[in-house]
Structures are given as structure tokens and as C-alpha cells.
Amino acid sequence: MNAGELIEVVLPGKVEPEGLYVRRGYVPAAGPGQAVVRMEATGVSFAEQQMRRGRYYDQPPFPFVPGYDLVGTVAAVGDGVDATLVGTRVAALLKVGGWASHVVVDAADLVPVPEGIDPAQAETVVVNGITAWQMLHRKARVRPGQTVLVHGANGGVGSVLVQLARAAGAHVIGTASARHHPALRDRGVTPIDYRTEDVPARVRELAPGGVDAAFDHVGGRSAVDSWRLLAPGGTLVSYGTASTRDDDGSKQWPVLKLLGRVWLWNALPNGRSAHFYNVWAGRALNRHRFRVRLRTDLAAVFQAVRDGDVTAQIAAELPLVRAAEALRLAESGTVAGKVVLRA
Structure with missing residues (x-):
């Protein structure tokens, strides 16, 4: 790759991973x-x-360049930005x-990565880490001393969440397929096989009084069960x-339905609460507050990595131009942790 060459991967529409294509051009200038x-x-x-299925709630129109987060080095800055940020x-x-x-990127949205953390390690805990924290x-x-239930405890967010919960002193119950159970036990997590076990029944055995918190990325029936399992x-x-x-139809409807349930559950006089978490919530209303929280919380996650409380779980590392292969691998359900693309 030439220093002045831009390489980006484009998602042209609702395609199989192999439908992604590489586009080359000139490196953009900073405004x-x-x-x-x-x-x-x-x-x-x-x-x-x-997004490649057209199922992400507020994705932009096709074609566009995917990529939810990144770690890199500042190569240039525009007017009004401290020049010492370069490098x-x-x-x-x-x-x-x-x-x-x-x-x-807007310079105000950048968060420094501490020394001693490899770029791939840091990348695994950007969106996953800020979400979990x-x-x-x-x-x-x-x-x-509290007990929490984490669905998808071996996944990108789940694997960080269980580690942060353990570091916070919580007892953790985690759902995952059986092949991930030994690794979860090593992290102090009590695993449940969501494929072969009755998850609600097993959670009730482990936490007869209910769990103090449940983290659910599945939605639908799982979210209802999680609500009912709360202490x-x-x-x-x-x-x-x-x-x-993999459903057809409206991509907004499942989210709106879930938001309706959250509203209804919070209206019930039982002392329990429900939230629908979106990492971008509040950004439009108060961008400064959003940036302060992002910087503060991500710094805490990076510190947890440096302290050994969180181990970055990298499933595989592939070059950017093999993004189609990386996406196919991530979707296979055969890997634990995050698939990382490197420059």
C-alpha cells in the first residue's frame, strides 16, 4: 500500500460477503x-x-463503507487541531x-490508546468495551456480590462484559454453546448451554431469588424471559x-416492539427496571456530554486491559483486503471473540 493511497471496502447492497469490493483512491485531507x-x-x-442484510436499524443507504470502530495513528490534522496529535x-x-x-474523524471524537496495548487488542474493546462498561x-x-445473567457470554460484547462483571465483584451466569464452557469457567462464569438446556429453568436453579441484572442481545422471547428472571x-x-x-420485513419493527416492551415493563409497579441500550443515545442532544462519557469510559476499559482484568479476545486477524473472508468467518458462529482487520 502506498503512503498516499486510500484503500476501502465497500458494501454495495444486500449481498453475500463475497459481494464486498475494494475501492482505491487518494487519502482524504483533514478539514x-x-x-x-x-x-x-x-x-x-x-x-x-x-448491515449487509439491510437489517441494521439506522444504517445509511447503500453503497457505503462499513466499519463500526477503529484503532490507528493520527497522520494529519486540520485547522484548529493541536498539531502534537500527529503520531x-x-x-x-x-x-x-x-x-x-x-x-x-472529528478530532474531538478521538480517544487516546495507552502505551502497551497492541492495536488489535485495543480494537476488540472499543465498541464492545464501551457497550459492556x-x-x-x-x-x-x-x-x-450481585448475580448477573449475560447472554452470549462468549461473543464480542459478552466476553468483555463477563470479565468486567467479575472484576466488579459480581457472580456471573453466562449462556453459550458447550464448546465455550471451559473458557467461561476459567473466567469464573457459570455457563449454560442455550442449545440443550432450558435457560430460564437453569437460571432459577442457580439464582432462586432471581438475578440482579440481565444483559440480553437476543430480543424477542429471550428478552421476555430475562425480564421474568429478575430479582x-x-x-x-x-x-x-x-x-x-435473518428475518424478512421491517428492520425497525423488532426494535420498536422491544422499545414498547421496555416502556410497559417500566410502568409496572414492581421495582424492577428495563433499558434499551444504544451506544449512540444522547449524542444528538448533548454531543459534549456524549464525548466526555465516551472518553472517560473507554479509558476505564483500556485500564482494565492493562490491569489484566480484561483479556482481549481476538478470534482472527486478516488484512483489510480480505474483509469478505473475515465477515464470512465472523458470521460462521465457529469463533470466539472478535475478527479483526489489519491495514
Whole structure:
């Protein structure tokens, strides 16, 4: 790759992973208040899997460059940006655009990556880490000694969430297929095989009084069960509708239905609470507050990585130009952790 060459992966429409294509051009310039980041690592998250099916709630119109987050080095800055930022390793939350060799980002949205963390390691805990941290500490406010239920405990968000919950002193019950159970036990998690076991019945055996918090990315029936498994005063944090990934029809309806349930559950006089978590919530209303929280919380996640409380779980690393292969691998359900694309 030439220093002045831009390489980006384009999602042209509702295609199989092999329908992605590589586009080449010139590296963009930074405008006022912006920075050009040379990507070192970006990832394949569930969002991209939904986007290629046209199933992500607020994805842009096709064609576009996917890539929810990235880690890289600042290559250039525009007017009004501190020139000493050049050469600094940073992380950025983007929603789209990360699958590119160079990305223009508002400098105020960049978060420094501490020394000693490899770009691929850091990348695994950007969107996954900020999601897990904010759900655990800002929504559920989990305390030592409490019991939490994490669905998809081996996944990108789930694997970070169970580690942060254990570091916070919580007892963790996690759902995952049987092949992931040994790794979960090593992390102090009590696993449940969602494929062969009756999950609600097993959770009731393990936590007869209910769980203090449940984190559900599945939606549908799973979210209802999770709500019913809460202890008095417990909190449900729902953050996805993975069960509808391959459905046809409206991509908005599953989310709206879930939001309606959350509203209804919170109206019930039983002391329990429900939240639908969206990492972008509040950004439009108060961008400064959003940025402060992002910087503060992601710094805490990076510190947890440095302290050894969180181990970055990398499923595979592939070059950017093999994005189709990476997406296919991430969708296979055969890997644990996050598939990372490198420049």
C-alpha cells in the first residue's frame, strides 16, 4: 500500500460477503477540526453482519463503507487541531467508515490508546468495551456480590462484559454453546448451554431469588424471559435483536416492539427496571456530554486491559483486503471473540 493511497471496502447492497469490493483512491485531507487516522485495526461486529442484510436499524443507504470502530495513528490534522496529535495512537467510534486504510474523524471524537496495548487488542474493546462498561456501570450499576445473567457470554460484547462483571465483584451466569464452557469457567462464569438446556429453568436453579441484572442481545422471547428472571429491584439491559438477523420485513419493527416492551415493563409497579441500550443515545442532544462519557469510559476499559482484568479476545486477524473472508468467518458462529482487520 502506498503512503498516499486510500484503500476501502465497500458494501454495495444486500449481498453475500463475497459481494464486498475494494475501492482505491487518494487519502482524504483533514478539514477544520478534523484528523486523518491511518487505520491499524478495525473489526467485524454484529452490526456489519446486520448491515449487509439491510437489517441494521439506522444504517445509511447503500453503497457505503462499513466499519463500526477503529484503532490507528493520527497522520494529519486540520485547522484548529493541536498539531502534537500527529503520531498519537487513538481509537474512534464511527458506526460506518472504519473498513478503510485512512479515515477522516472529528478530532474531538478521538480517544487516546495507552502505551502497551497492541492495536488489535485495543480494537476488540472499543465498541464492545464501551457497550459492556456503560451497560454494567451506567445502566445496571452492578455492585459486588450481585448475580448477573449475560447472554452470549462468549461473543464480542459478552466476553468483555463477563470479565468486567467479575472484576466488579459480581457472580456471573453466562449462556453459550458447550464448546465455550471451559473458557467461561476459567473466567469464573457459570455457563449454560442455550442449545440443550432450558435457560430460564437453569437460571432459577442457580439464582432462586432471581438475578440482579440481565444483559440480553437476543430480543424477542429471550428478552421476555430475562425480564421474568429478575430479582426484586433488578435491571434488564436489552441491547439488540439478534434473533431477527435473518428475518424478512421491517428492520425497525423488532426494535420498536422491544422499545414498547421496555416502556410497559417500566410502568409496572414492581421495582424492577428495563433499558434499551444504544451506544449512540444522547449524542444528538448533548454531543459534549456524549464525548466526555465516551472518553472517560473507554479509558476505564483500556485500564482494565492493562490491569489484566480484561483479556482481549481476538478470534482472527486478516488484512483489510480480505474483509469478505473475515465477515464470512465472523458470521460462521465457529469463533470466539472478535475478527479483526489489519491495514
